[in-house]
Amino acid sequence: MNKERLFALVRGLEGAALDCPFEDDFETTVFRHAADRRWFGIYLAVPKRYFGEGEGSEFALNLKCPPELAAVLAESVPGIFPAYHMNKRHWITVRPARVPDEEVEKLLRLSYDLTLRRRAAPRPCEQKGEGPAPAGGGDCT
Numbered sequence: 001m002n003k004e005r006l007f008a009l010v011r012g013l014e015g016a017a018l019d020c021p022f023e024d025d026f027e028t029t030v031f032r033h034a035a036d037r038r039w040f041g042i043y044l045a046v047p048k049r050y051f052g053e054g055e056g057s058e059f060a061l062n063l064k065c066p067p068e069l070a071a072v073l074a075e076s077v078p079g080i081f082p083a084y085h086m087n088k089r090h091w092i093t094v095r096p097a098r099v100p101d102e103e104v105e106k107l108l109r110l111s112y113d114l115t116l117r118r119r120a121a122p123r124p125c126e127q128k129g130e131g132p133a134p135a136g137g138g139d140c141t
Helices: 003-011 067-076 101-115
Strands: 016-019 029-033 039-047 057-064 080-082 091-094
Touching: 003 016, 003 039, 003 101, 029 101, 039 101, 057 101, 067 080, 067 091, 091 101
Parallel strands: none
Antiparallel strands: 016 029, 029 039, 039 057, 057 091, 080 091
């Protein structure tokens, strides 16, 4: 998958934003939830030696992933590795040029969903329209 298609997919996710937060680096791009600025991915240059391939670097994608799935993917899918420069238990590095586009898209969506802050369910008094729950967690009555 090329950069343009990848970024278009991110732009198509509700509330997602692309961000280049690093000074003087306009290539590294963070994928964020705009509302709370939480990351769900980063597009960054990874040294080829990380992949066991000599000199230079290539752009890859770090995505959040459940630990059990991350381990399976890193062991069984060529082009997916434990995350470069991030928590290797909860993140993976995907080489988008070496992983089928459909798989990259699924993993991007999974990362987005895993990092989406869910609003807590309203308490019973809030459901009745009585306003927020009292301080101290007391009953709504």
